[in-house]
Amino acid sequence: MTTVDYSKDVSLLAHLLRRASFGPTPDEMDYAVEVGYDNILKEFLNPKEADLVPHDMIRRYHVAQSDLRNQGAAYWIYRMLMTKSPLREKMTLFWHRIFATGWAKLIQHRPILNQIDMFRTHGMGKFDDLLIELSKDPSMIMWLDNQDNHGHNINENYGREILELFSMGVGNYTEDDIKETARAFTGWRVVNPEYMSIKMRNNTARPYGYMSWQFEYDDEDHDKGLKTILGQTGNWNGEDAVRIICEQEGTAKYLARHLYHYFVEDELPVPQWPHEPPRNPEAIDLMVQSYFDNDHSIKAVLGTMFTADFFKDIPARYARIKSPAEMVVGALRLAGPIELPSMDLLAAEDACTNMGQALLNPPSVEGWQGGTEWVSTGAYVQRVNFVSKVLSDPDKIGLRNIIDKIKEKASSSNLTHTQLVDFCLDILGPLDVMDSTKSSLNKYISRYPDLSWSDKSGSDSFDEAVVSLIQLIVSSIEYQNA
């Protein structure tokens, strides 16, 4: 096997930043090249502190994002744009896809954003802790009706989904395990369950708006009898059920396959997983081993994955279709920072929805499948149109930075058509495109006969050429993939 010096492989660094981040800006790419693969990965895996979010500015000017009855997706997109810890934020998106919770039933966005915040805190920690926090999460309790799960009369909804969708997948448990797990979670509810439930069911903000929910354990409503979960018998409570679940190999495999699907290569839709093997069983085995070797640490599994050859090797590159959120956030980050208040955030929320990923409102408890689900004909048009529009103004800070960097690369104040195409592809990634794509780009840019910027007129024309070329590049299949 040929040994590759990955730390100096710019193309590989771009690959990492497309997957572990929302795609690099030119400045971030420069920084990654400077510090190298291992160090940038270390920074991603070990975010030092919470992101500094100007909540006061958001709440003062975007008033509807203060009570967060709605516009929660716009708020979250702003955080994705501004984060200094992109992997942590991508993990919140990852968990939102799996622990899919939606406002269509819950009516308000605020508790779901509290759940997203919980993902920020626990999303890269021990899987057991994450599942316990998820089980206590008020929006999950209301989403899967655990406030109706009583010691004398169980509601098995959460007991079913924690096994089927959140940890192990179909085929690793029995119907009895579902009922017994549900019994373990009896008494796990929210404060004021009757009134909160009926406000949600009636979809009413009257008389004085919504109330955010708080977890409450009601010991009197908990079933204290013996339970047998996945072969283990005892007087189990919810924490015990989570411990038993997290000990299972099926749980580790299910988690590994989800991470592989999200970060490495598009897998089959989840409902097919019980019937079809993973695309790369060896990769899954490696991640499962990491899970058990590191006390169920999600961060450790991520580290194993991002340093493995199966992630770094050429076939994994561009092997995923960007999700709408990745497309939208990546384009906005390229365009440059957003000053509050900004209607761009509301447009970004709408764009995600139109592309098929209504954040905080997944299509069902199964979340989004990803992969080819993202590229129906209509959705593809939405993807291209949104990104082209966002990247249309050469005076936006990010685009101006790109244009200036292209000029810096040139040895004189003009470029050939081929040079401009190469420079743009380099700065937008670097992006490795097919020969046919490159040929089309060269043909398109030839409509600008003079690519010099020595005077005002030439400079304006050069800006227009660069912007047009970037708009074309972002509509290419290579840019649409990650």
Added chain:
Amino acid sequence: MHNNGAHDLSKTTKKMNYVTTVGFNTDFGGRGFEHPASLAIRDDGVIFVASRGKRTSKQTIGIQRVSKNHEFFGKIGSYGLGELGQMVWPTCVTLDLDNNLFLADEFLNRITIFDPDGEPVKYWGEKGSAPGQFDQPSGLLVRGETILVVDSKNNRIQEYNLDGGYISQWGEEGVGPGQFSLPWGICEDSHGYIYIADWRNDRIQKFTSKGEFVESFGESGSSEGKFNRPSDVAVDTEGNIIVTDWANQRLQILDREGNFLIEERGKGGLNPWAEEYFEAQQDEKEARASFVPVFDTDVDDPSEISARIEPYFWDPVSVELDSDDNIYITESNRHRFQVFEFCEGN
């Protein structure tokens, strides 16, 4: 900066008495408010409340007219991107001595005048930083024949005659005396001094009527006498300084020297509009019978606590006084205002 440190609570013989809660959340117009931003009280008891609403419920955007006794007199103005009488992001309403109503809009960057019958008369302003232009105007203060506009993102105060004719301006961005960081509310005391909620500097600044800096009160924090993004200020006839301490989700009252006197977290309760609603929604009424409105929360963030505890202030954005010094606190996120009296007693 004024020292708010040591103070003697035994000097405080007054207390906050809850009077009533006026409001009701309405998404699609009708009796109630949505995200109210400000209110103005007319001598006859009619209260004008500017509802900011949201983009999915534009019918409520406008100025609702109500009374402290829970009467509803309809709405004036409407959502719209530019015609006379329209608004998008209202921030403040105030009245002149002839009962003309002035409205600031931080999206349209204009001040609109409504006559005493509620008919729009004229507007002035456009986005910019030149004299006569605005960048997100917030607070308004009528002083006889002139009006002061807190031109928030330009970090300055502009003075106009009541027809919108530009007179002067003062203030600039900064943290020093007389400088601002996104100022919001404004008021005047009985001696003509002007007080401004210097929002992102976490302080209240006091000026002469000519805009000369006098002193400032408060600093960043959540303990007594400190502020976290104060949104508005009022001064009662005794000179007490009443502040909506927005991000701390409370009302604070300081004496005229700036010493802390008392704070209030809110006591909102059901009003006749709410009671009528529950009569028509028996299932909700029955469920509410077991509702515990105030409970121990497991978070520290005052905004999240307010989101969970219905009686508490949630984003108190303005404070106004009536002629009896009753205190009216507008809460953006609970779609209501609470009324208190600051009176003698323990």
